[in-house]
Amino acid sequence: MARASKADHGPDTPVEVDGRRIVLRNLDKVLYPATGTTKGEVLAYYTAVAAPLLAVVRDRPLTRKRWPEGVDGLVFFEKNLPPGTPSWVRHVTLPVPGSTRARETITYPLLDDMAGLVWVANLAALELHVPQWTVGPRGAVHAPDRLVVDLDPGAPAGLPECAEVAHLVRERLAADGLECHPVTSGSKGMQLYAPVSGKQDAEHVHGYARRVAEELERARPKLVTSKMTKALRPGKVLIDWSQNSPTKTTIAPYSLRGRTLPHAAAPRTWDELDDTLVQLDHSEVVERLHADGDLLAVLAEPGPRVPV
Incomplete structure (x- = not known):
């Protein structure tokens, strides 16, 4: 000692x-x-x-x-x-x-x-x-095996608006055969994860995420933006497609956040995503894990290819 x-x-x-x-x-x-x-x-x-x-x-x-x-x-x-x-x-x-x-x-x-x-x-x-890609036993870089959509609200928009956009993203990805899973970030917004094939390079996945974000922006311009420009974001939810770039990283599900309160990135069910949605602290995440198991276990299985 x-x-x-x-x-x-x-x-x-x-x-x-x-x-x-x-x-x-x-x-x-x-x-x-x-x-x-x-x-x-x-x-x-x-x-x-x-x-x-x-x-x-x-x-x-x-x-x-x-x-x-x-x-x-x-x-x-x-x-x-x-x-x-x-x-x-x-x-x-x-x-x-x-x-x-x-x-x-x-x-x-x-x-x-x-x-x-x-x-x-x-x-x-x-x-x-x-990142969304992995490395092999000898350090070879593999293609991404999941797509992530980061939803970042611009005040006065908040987590309830993110929940609304999450349902839009879910429906849009489902049209292409992708199933996404929500995670509240422990900070302001949330992420959606969808398993993908792992057989397409990051630029394909990145480009697909961008197209989806831009399409939803055109469909719901008062609620959604796909552009990073802060002046365009008040009252809207940024669909941050850039997290799929091979140079970017995203907060890992279950990670703590370095905020005022000990919130954590928490897997959620779709039924929870409504206008009462709030971030969860570390003790709540543990309680939910014991009660519900790992809601992201499905990410271990490969998903479909994204459209090109």
Whole structure:
């Protein structure tokens, strides 16, 4: 055990997870001051949702958003493996998008197991972001196996308006044989995930998502926008098709958010999507998982090809 100082938030706690030794630090540190939620509680949450969370991030390069001093303190994105990463953490080195002749690279961690998830959470990586494509055992980049539609409301529009647009997107994708599944983001809006074949490159999926967004904008111009321009967004819901770009990442389902309250990206049922829809906190997500199981288990199965 390490000797505690005035700046410490409890002693170091060595634990063994799946045969891996991890030293947990500062478990009593409050990461969400508004609710008093501690780092220990964050670790308990990620342990509770480990199985479905690992299923949606496995084989996907992981970008972390870290709040070492809590959500009221300094925050930074981290893509590369940090110093001191255990040797057993699986990783992949990939070229930086847009770099000349792949001279620049990033080495990302890949989360395979509970030990990796606990290691990441121990670093106060509250938010976990991943792309829609995966990598193979030797680091080969595979085509995306899911399409994501991000619904971002512009005030005074909010989550109820996102729910209305979600039903429009669901109907439109169903016309092409795609089945989507809703996730409230834990922030302002929500995402819809649809499994796709994994046999079309990201540009095909990206282009299809854009066409759908633009079509719905034409059909419902007072409610929907497909354009990122902030001046066009008040009172509307942005259908953000850009999340399907191979260079983009999206908050992972079941991930916490680094907001004032410990909300999490929460899988939802379609019956819930009405004008009473609200974001869920981490404890509610765990309760629902115990009661309903993993609502996103269907994403493990390949879907159809998108129209080109």
